[in-house]
Amino acid sequence: MSQGTVETCGPEACVPSYIAEETLPYPFCPGCGHTKIASMIDEGLRALALPPERVVVVTDIGCVGLTDRHFSTNAFHGLHGRSITYASGIKLADPDLKVIVVMGDGGTGIGGAHLLAAARRNIGLTVIVANNFNYGMTGGQHSATTPPGAITSTTLLGNLEMPLDLMGTLKPARPGFLARTSVFAGDAVELVTRAVASDGFSLIDIWDLCVAYFAGQNTLTRDSIEQMMADLEMPAGIHHEGTRPEYARAWRDLYLPEEVADEEGMCLLPPDKGLEPVAQSQLTGRTSILIAGSAGQKIRSVATLLGAGAIMSGLLATQKDDYPITVRTGHSAAEIILSPEPITYTGVGTPDIVLILSEDGLAHVKKKLPEYPPATRIYAEEGLGELDTRAQMIRLPLLAKAKEVHRLAVGAVGLGAILAREGLYPPRLSWPPPAACRRPRWPRPTPPGWSRAWSWGSGVAARDVRWRLGRAPVLARATTVRVVG
Numbered sequence: 001m002s003q004g005t006v007e008t009c010g011p012e013a014c015v016p017s018y019i020a021e022e023t024l025p026y027p028f029c030p031g032c033g034h035t036k037i038a039s040m041i042d043e044g045l046r047a048l049a050l051p052p053e054r055v056v057v058v059t060d061i062g063c064v065g066l067t068d069r070h071f072s073t074n075a076f077h078g079l080h081g082r083s084i085t086y087a088s089g090i091k092l093a094d095p096d097l098k099v100i101v102v103m104g105d106g107g108t109g110i111g112g113a114h115l116l117a118a119a120r121r122n123i124g125l126t127v128i129v130a131n132n133f134n135y136g137m138t139g140g141q142h143s144a145t146t147p148p149g150a151i152t153s154t155t156l157l158g159n160l161e162m163p164l165d166l167m168g169t170l171k172p173a174r175p176g177f178l179a180r181t182s183v184f185a186g187d188a189v190e191l192v193t194r195a196v197a198s199d200g201f202s203l204i205d206i207w208d209l210c211v212a213y214f215a216g217q218n219t220l221t222r223d224s225i226e227q228m229m230a231d232l233e234m235p236a237g238i239h240h241e242g243t244r245p246e247y248a249r250a251w252r253d254l255y256l257p258e259e260v261a262d263e264e265g266m267c268l269l270p271p272d273k274g275l276e277p278v279a280q281s282q283l284t285g286r287t288s289i290l291i292a293g294s295a296g297q298k299i300r301s302v303a304t305l306l307g308a309g310a311i312m313s314g315l316l317a318t319q320k321d322d323y324p325i326t327v328r329t330g331h332s333a334a335e336i337i338l339s340p341e342p343i344t345y346t347g348v349g350t351p352d353i354v355l356i357l358s359e360d361g362l363a364h365v366k367k368k369l370p371e372y373p374p375a376t377r378i379y380a381e382e383g384l385g386e387l388d389t390r391a392q393m394i395r396l397p398l399l400a401k402a403k404e405v406h407r408l409a410v411g412a413v414g415l416g417a418i419l420a421r422e423g424l425y426p427p428r429l430s431w432p433p434p435a436a437c438r439r440p441r442w443p444r445p446t447p448p449g450w451s452r453a454w455s456w457g458s459g460v461a462a463r464d465v466r467w468r469l470g471r472a473p474v475l476a477r478a479t480t481v482r483v484v485g
């Protein structure tokens, strides 16, 4: 769209209108306040002489949502109440853009939570609310800002609700700029200009006229709007000016600092290559493993190490974790499937291998134990007593051995034992954790306790206990759910 030919001449230069002439006239009813608001935005942009290609006008739904097509800037029009979300995405992608949201009072209700989030973040959007107290486009239903007593098509005997006070609601979030005005006010253009110039989140609540539905039934005029502001204790003027850093830039500075980002904020870190196969597993078919223990026993980390080692030996692996919502209590379990073939179904009916580490883990699998066939191998902490099952039992002093390092290393002991006895893949692949299992920007030290516990586990199974275990803290953190197929 070409920039319009109407020009304003300021003291230094003439800035052409941002309204594309060929799109006029506006589609609004004659006398609709939206026409004035479109002109105010144009005047604000001209006052700031912003390059049109650096401006994005994002509109919400409603009559006011027809505004963007008239601007010779970039534009985006989406779903009702979601304009803030689109605009936030645009701003995050390019923090140097001037992003202006034009929305109705309908959008402030339907997308109210997005407004709160944007203001709390202080993301650099300018929100122009064309507040005509009703849903104009759909026939004048009452909205979140309809004043009490007002007659609309859905409040025929008068509105019983209190209106949303945008200033009072957003002020505690301390955004960049908050102001209220009306389409009649002499300072409206100046306030719109200041809102657009604001670096952080800015919002201007412009009390507006829907001549087709609201203004007539409620005798809304310039004077009555002023009276309404007084009655509702919602005065015009600037309600807040803040200095918090703008979110989109602050986010980049914190999470993508210069050393890891180029000038456009694109991450320069090499892409994560994932886990590269370095060995060949001899496994010929799908094998499923169930690890059952207690919350806090690092069950998910152990399962991730098991799967990571498998992937590094050319297998495919899936992991499904199961734990109560109250994460620090009760059982923690993980189902792992290893396979040379693609894993199209990730469910585990009867596991081939079971590792039971604690009473919580036992309680979790107890009902299923009698159903396990003799082919299933159960590795169990020896203190758990007799188990009602036909499966093969391999009892090991897992906990006693782990305690020589740290009681939470019990999973690492069990992992080492399973790998040494089951021949799933070369045990050395599961320890130390491969780089792809560690967080790139917050590396944790390799936990010495785990290394020893794992070695003991694989050693005991190979009848070769070589380690004198010293006490060391368990610090291991691995990635959470990893489904690779």
Ligand SMILES: Cc1ncc(C[n+]2csc(CCOP(=O)(O)OP(=O)(O)O)c2C)c(N)n1
Pocket (backbone or CB within 6 Å): 060, 061, 062, 063, 064, 065, 079, 080, 081, 103, 104, 105, 106, 107, 110, 130, 132, 134, 135, 136, 137, 138, 143, 210
């Ligand atoms: C999620 C959703 N709900 C309802 C609608 C129907 N709808 C279309 S326009 C509109 C009212 C818009 O009112 P407002 O935002 O105040 O703008 P105005 O028409 O008054 O300018 C509604 C409810 C919709 N499009 N999407």
Ligand code: SF4
Pocket (backbone or CB within 6 Å): 027, 028, 029, 031, 032, 033, 034, 063, 064, 132, 136, 137, 209, 210, 211, 212, 213
């Ligand atoms: S219906 Fe109301 S809001 Fe829509 S264009 Fe007409 S006057 Fe404006």
Ligand SMILES: [Mg+2]
Pocket (backbone or CB within 6 Å): 062, 104, 105, 106, 130, 131, 132, 133, 134, 135, 136, 143
């Ligand atoms: Mg409206």
